[in-house]
Amino acid sequence: MRKVDYLIVGQGIAGTMLSWYLLQAGKKVIVIDDAKSNSASRVAAGIINPVSGRRFEPAWMYETIYPFARNAYRQLSELLQVPVFTERDLWTVFPSAQMRDAFLAKTTGNEYTELPAALKYEAFLDQPFGAAVVHGATVNLRSLLPAYRRYLQSLEALEEIHLDANALEVTPEKIIYKDITADKIIFCDGVGTTRLPYFKEIKFLPNKGEVLLVKIPGLETADIIKKGITLVPQENGLYWAGSSFVWDYENDHPTAKQREVLEKSLAQLLTVPYEVVEQLSAVRPSGNDRRPMAGFHPEFPAIGLFNGLGTKGCSLAPFMAAHFRDVLVANAPLMPEIDLQRYF
Numbered sequence: 100m101r102k103v104d105y106l107i108v109g110q111g112i113a114g115t116m117l118s119w120y121l122l123q124a125g126k127k128v129i130v131i132d133d134a135k136s137n138s139a140s141r142v143a144a145g146i147i148n149p150v151s152g153r154r155f156e157p158a159w160m161y162e163t164i165y166p167f168a169r170n171a172y173r174q175l176s177e178l179l180q181v182p183v184f185t186e187r188d189l190w191t192v193f194p195s196a197q198m199r200d201a202f203l204a205k206t207t208g209n210e211y212t213e214l215p216a217a218l219k220y221e222a223f224l225d226q227p228f229g230a231a232v233v234h235g236a237t238v239n240l241r242s243l244l245p246a247y248r249r250y251l252q253s254l255e256a257l258e259e260i261h262l263d264a265n266a267l268e269v270t271p272e273k274i275i276y277k278d279i280t281a282d283k284i285i286f287c288d289g290v291g292t293t294r295l296p297y298f299k300e301i302k303f304l305p306n307k308g309e310v311l312l313v314k315i316p317g318l319e320t321a322d323i324i325k326k327g328i329t330l331v332p333q334e335n336g337l338y339w340a341g342s343s344f345v346w347d348y349e350n351d352h353p354t355a356k357q358r359e360v361l362e363k364s365l366a367q368l369l370t371v372p373y374e375v376v377e378q379l380s381a382v383r384p385s386g387n388d389r390r391p392m393a394g395f396h397p398e399f400p401a402i403g404l405f406n407g408l409g410t411k412g413c414s415l416a417p418f419m420a421a422h423f424r425d426v427l428v429a430n431a432p433l434m435p436e437i438d439l440q441r442y443f
């Protein structure tokens with residue numbers, strides 16, 4: 100029998116950050132991950148945007164979570180020796196005069212946004228209503244996740260298998276899974292939680308996002324470009340172009356319908372030809388109130404959950420994982436806004 104303090108299920112951004120903080124606290128951890136190629140973290144663009152949604156509201160707790168995340172990703176970059184975090188501008192193109200006015204009303208005086216002295220990208224973009232610059236960042240999940248996986252392997256702390264929740268033995272003090280005994284199991288399994296027998300009360304509102312990887316000959320920039328659709332420069336010269344939001348879907352595979360939707364948005368943004376190289380899709384693990392979820396099962400305290408990162412995994416995960424670590428190892432009180440008891 101292998102004995103650990105915590106068994107973490109899932110190595111998306113949630114399981115990565117939580118396991119890292121627990122290891123730093125000197126805890127013994129095993130992470131189980133089945134390497135699903137289209138998990139949310141493996142498909143996401145990794146954007147951190149201080150301005151939220153179509154109404155340009157300031158993102159929840161941004162003043163606290165952004166500096167925390169920046170510091171955490173820089174530390175991980177140093178530990179793993181891969182590029183993880185890049186501060187970038189989001190060139191935000193206004194789709195209409197009304198949207199420009201709404202943006203200005205919400206963001207004037209805000210340190211994260213400014214109006215550019217002159218328009219950029221005029222040869223490539225349709226932007227009759229102008230654009231604003233939003234100071235954000237990206238997390239390079241495609242280098243972070245595999246590099247952290249190798250780090251876990253070097254610590255003999257990774258099991259690349261699918262955890263079958265029906266094979267778990269649960270007692271009030273511990274859990275047993277195959278040859279592993281742990282004081283607690285923490286599910287960081289993204290949308291996988293919706294299929295578990297333990298958290299049926301939680302009101303998940305998972306939504307599927309589809310993305311195109313495109314070549315745009317001649318366009319070279321480090322900026323993110325956004326107008327309905329968002330273009331994020333990738334290391335291989337391609338652009339990540341996404342993403343759609345669908346709440347009613349049959350499965351998590353790419354569809355012709357969403358490709359059409361994405362291409363329509365691209366046509367509204369670009370005035371130059373582009374070529375689609377690949378189409379990706381994944382399901383975002385969102386709760387009905389769009390807040391993260393952390394805490395313990397009311398009947399089985401050995402079973403925990405860290406989930407609900409929704410559309411904002413990259414900005415929320417570091418701070419929320421560090422907070423949950425404090426709850427786990429130092430009995431800190433759990434923030435009521437994220438406590439999953441709100442569902443029970």
Ligand SMILES: Cc1cc2nc3c(=O)[nH]c(=O)nc-3n(C[C@H](O)[C@H](O)[C@H](O)COP(=O)(O)OP(=O)(O)OC[C@H]3O[C@@H](n4cnc5c(N)ncnc54)[C@H](O)[C@@H]3O)c2cc1C
Pocket residue numbers: 108109110111112113114131132133134135138139140141142143144145146147260261262263264287288289290291307308309310341342343380381382383384405406407408409410411412413414
């Ligand atoms: C198209 C798209 C674009 C996005 N863009 C952004 C963005 O730009 N910025 C941003 O911050 N967020 C973005 N998001 C949201 C972000 O992806 C999520 O908030 C985040 O990835 C959730 O991370 P997670 O670790 O909770 O879940 P996941 O990433 O889903 O990770 C769960 C992990 O658990 C594993 N797993 C599940 N069940 C089991 C099991 N039984 N046994 C073993 N392993 C298991 C899976 O393989 C996976 O590795 C986007 C999401 C999508 C779909």
